[in-house]
Amino acid sequence: MTPLRRRMIEDMQLRGLSERTQETSTRAVRQLAEHDGVSPDQLTEEEVRQSFIVLHTEKRLARASCTIALCAITFFSERTLPRQWAMLDVVRPAKGQKLPVVLRPEEVGKIIGLIRLPPYRVCLSLIASCGRRLLEGVRLQVPQIDRGRMQLHIQAGKGKKDRSVPLPPRLLPLLRRHWCPHRNPVWLVPSPGRRGEERATATGPMEERSLQKAFRLAVAEAGIHTSASVHTVRHAWATHLLENGVNLHLIQVWLGHSSPTTTTISTHLTRTAEQQADAALEAFTAGLS
Template sequence: MTPLRQHMREDMQLRGLAARTQESYLAAVRQLAIHYGRSPDQLTEAELRSYFLYLRNEQHLAPNTINVALHAVKFLFTYTLLRPWPFGDLIRPPIPKKLPVVLSPEEVWQLLGQVRLPHYRSCLSVIYTCGLRLQEGVQLQVSQIDSARMQLHIRGGKGNKDRMVPLPSRTLTALRGHWLTHRNPVWLFPSRSPIHDQGATATRPMEESNLQKAFHRAVQQVGLNKPASVHTLRHSYATHLLECGVNLRLIQLWLGHSSPTTTAIYTHCTRKAEVQATDALDVLTAGMA
């Protein structure tokens, strides 16, 4: 590791950036160095400008991907090199506001029923019934289960925030049954890779990529005509709660969203809410001539 890379990593640790953010930023800066064949601290303003034009016009990268590269290079210049950032918001691509993909409850269970291996099916079921992110589900530990209060304690979620989420009784029963298949003292979903310790002796959780592959195979097998991913289960969880009349503020807390605006997007995904709103408008306008 170069001294500059190590310095940037330490700066990110001091700033409290999440481990995944650190890795993403380091990877983005490494790509910049590879592109020009020299250290980023030797690049000119014109070269930086040209690089971001290259990402947009030649690589045709998604706005979110470009923004990660932008934030990474900006962090390097601002905090590690202590140099002023010359562009302001000039090269920030607009992020398109798209509605999330949502499955019906019937589609969710049909899909999970197609997942062949029980440890993948169990993990995906918990992700859906507790509204978890992929990493949160894969890295669940036995100590995070509070069976007395029927809750999961999610530690170090996005933004390094802890939260408590309700644990349905059927999910708890399924988790207990699944744990009996491996009895690992730490992980609920331990690694089953043949090159690592497995089951009760595993020292790491299952690989996220393997769970994603299992999910995508199930999507293909059921012939689902939606671009669904593991994260779709979390979107579906929020939408289904809203359709059942759960308060939006409560859903926000369970999802770990900082802003209610983020959670409010699910009001656009529920047909039931639209029908209720239309019925309310009919009542309001009943007295019109």
């Protein structure tokens, strides 16, 4: 590891940024530097500008990916070097609002049923039943399962926020059956190791990329022609709760959102809710000629 990379990581640690943010930020700075073939601290403002033009026009990266790269190079320039680049305000992509893909409950069940390996099936069942994020599902630790209160405790989630979500009674026996064969004291879904025989002593969880790959294969096999991801299952959970009368603020707390606006976007209504609205509008306008 170069001294410059180590310093940037230390700066992010001092700022309290998560390990995942540290990883994506250092990768983004490295890729920008590799584009110009120089050390990151030797980049000029014009070279950074041209790199972002390539991201926008040639690679056509999504807004979220461009924003990650922008935040990374901004942190690096202002905190690690330090250096002020006025052009960073210009390259910030415009905000948009893209409604999330929402799967019906029966589609989620079909996808889970098509996942053959038990660790992936159990982990996706956990995400689907409790509305957890991908990493929150993969990295669930056994002590976070509160059988007495029937809750899952999420510690230091996104934004370093703790929260609790209800644990459906039907899910607990599934988790127990999966855990009993390996009895890892920390991880519910431990890393299988190279031979798949080291789960009991594994010191880390299963890789999230493995679950994402298994999910994509199951979606294709199910014949679902949408750009669904594991995170889509979380949207389906929230939307299903909203359609069945659960208070929006309570869903916001369970999702771990700071703003109700984020929750509203996540709970994009399906056809069930639209049909309910159609019926209400029809009743409201019944007296019109």
